[in-house]
Amino acid sequence: MRIDNCRKSCKIRKILIDAFLEKFTLSEKEVATLSSPDAGNNDCDALLITKNQRARNYVKNSYQETAFDKLYRWIQAESRSLVRDTQEIPVTLKLALKILKQRPVLFK
Secondary structure, three states, X not given: OHHHHHHHHHHHHXXXXXXXXXXXXXXXXXXXXXXXXXXXXXXXXXXXXXOOHHHHHHHHHHHHHHHHHHHHHHHHHHHHHOOOOOOOOOHHHHHHHHHHXXXXXXXX
């Protein structure tokens, strides 16, 4: 009986973890877009073919700034949760810091 409860508990945890990862894991293309300042330009240009460059730049920059701000807040939360004695920094945190270097104001 106890083994059955453990199996059910493990299955439920697996379902929850899989759902979490599916919702919050970025694809390789999304990571490339976030880490390259020029990667989203083509999409933005295709959607906003216009003589008014201000509109294109506004849309592109507003989404980029929102993404950098969210990344900045996530890094802060992750940094606070690190154990001081731990010398190993998670790979995701290293990648996030590398991306955030593009915004020196936030990186500092």
